[in-house]
Amino acid sequence: xxxxxxxxxxxxxxxxxxxxxxxxxxxxxxxxxxxxxxxxxxxxxxxxxxxxxxxxxxxxxxxxxxxxxxxxxxxxxxxxxxxxxxxxxxxxxxxxxxxxxxxxxxxxxxxxxxxxxxxxxxxxxxxxxxxxxxxxxxxxxxxxxxxxxxxxxxxxxxxxxxxxxxxxxxxxxxxxxxxxxxxxxxxxxxxxxxxxxxxxxxxxxxxxxxxxxxxxxxxxxx
Numbered sequence: 001x002x003x004x005x006x007x008x009x010x011x012x013x014x015x016x017x018x019x020x021x022x023x024x025x026x027x028x029x030x031x032x033x034x035x036x037x038x039x040x041x042x043x044x045x046x047x048x049x050x051x052x053x054x055x056x057x058x059x060x061x062x063x064x065x066x067x068x069x070x071x072x073x074x075x076x077x078x079x080x081x082x083x084x085x086x087x088x089x090x091x092x093x094x095x096x097x098x099x100x101x102x103x104x105x106x107x108x109x110x111x112x113x114x115x116x117x118x119x120x121x122x123x124x125x126x127x128x129x130x131x132x133x134x135x136x137x138x139x140x141x142x143x144x145x146x147x148x149x150x151x152x153x154x155x156x157x158x159x160x161x162x163x164x165x166x167x168x169x170x171x172x173x174x175x176x177x178x179x180x181x182x183x184x185x186x187x188x189x190x191x192x193x194x195x196x197x198x199x200x201x202x203x204x205x206x207x208x209x210x211x212x213x214x215x216x217x218x219x220x221x222x
Contacts, residue, residue: 006033007124010053012044012070013086014063018109022057022086025113032120041065048074053081055124058103060087060094068098075102075203082123082204104204126204155215157199163217165192170209170218 009032011022019037026032036051038044041062048056056074060067071083085098085106098106104123107116158166161182168178175193179186193205202208212218 004031006031007054008033008035008051009120010034010036010038010044010048010051010056012038012041012047012056012062012067013059014039014061015059018059018086022116025116026057026120029117032117039063041067041070044070045073045077048081049077052078055120056081056083057120058083058085058098060085060098060106066094068094068101071098071103072101079203082126084119084123099206099210102203102207104206123204154200155217158196162192162196162199165189166196166208166212167218169193169196169205170212172209 006029009026011019011026011034013019013022016039019039023034023037026034035053036047038047042064044056044058044062044067045065056071058067058071058074062070067085071085074081074083083098083103085094085103086109087094087106088109104126105119107119111119155163164182165178168181173181175186175189178184179189182189184192193208196202196208197204200208200211202211209218
């Protein structure tokens with residue numbers, strides 16, 4: 001059994017029943033614990049600042065201050081805190097705006113409890129990915145086709161191998177799948193991924209995907 005203390009979770013949703021449901025799911029797990037709740041965006045930012053949780057579950061649409069803006073403020077003030085957005089629809093422009101603002105992923109409100117826990121633990125590990133099919137639809141709709149790729153000098157700091165790995169991350173491949181594709185050890189791939197995130201100053205794999213699409217390194221259908 002791990003000696004690591006449970007990850008501390010803040011639940012932010014304006015619907016009391018949703019907060020109760022999320023609390024039941026989170027508190028049922030020995031490695032997770034709910035440390036607080038918030039029913040609006042302003043309170044969410046205040047509680048996050050006060051509690052410095054490991055993870056914030058944030059509803060996209062919140063009163064007084066929308067969830068996207070609240071997530072941006074929390075991510076800006078608390079770099080170590082991960083934010084997982086909760087949305088009603090799996091294709092939601094607000095969800096993409098949240099990813100761009102620093103959130104590490106999103107889940108749909110009616111997702112089964114086991115899927116919620118997979119998403120929560122993935123985000124806490126820092127290698128979280130939204131389901132690849134959903135990520136691709138979001139990016140296809142809100143990044144590609146709407147604007148020319150953005151020139152970013154940070155691409156120049158990556159080696160050719162790191163660019164190759166980043167392109168495969170953008171396709172939704174896991175470390176083990178990338179290792180098999182490139183005939184590398186999984187530990188080597190993990191090292192490449194960590195260097196990519198460090199060099200590009202990105203929070204996690206979700207933001208690596210967004211970066212790859214926005215700079216044109218990855219394209220729909222590629």
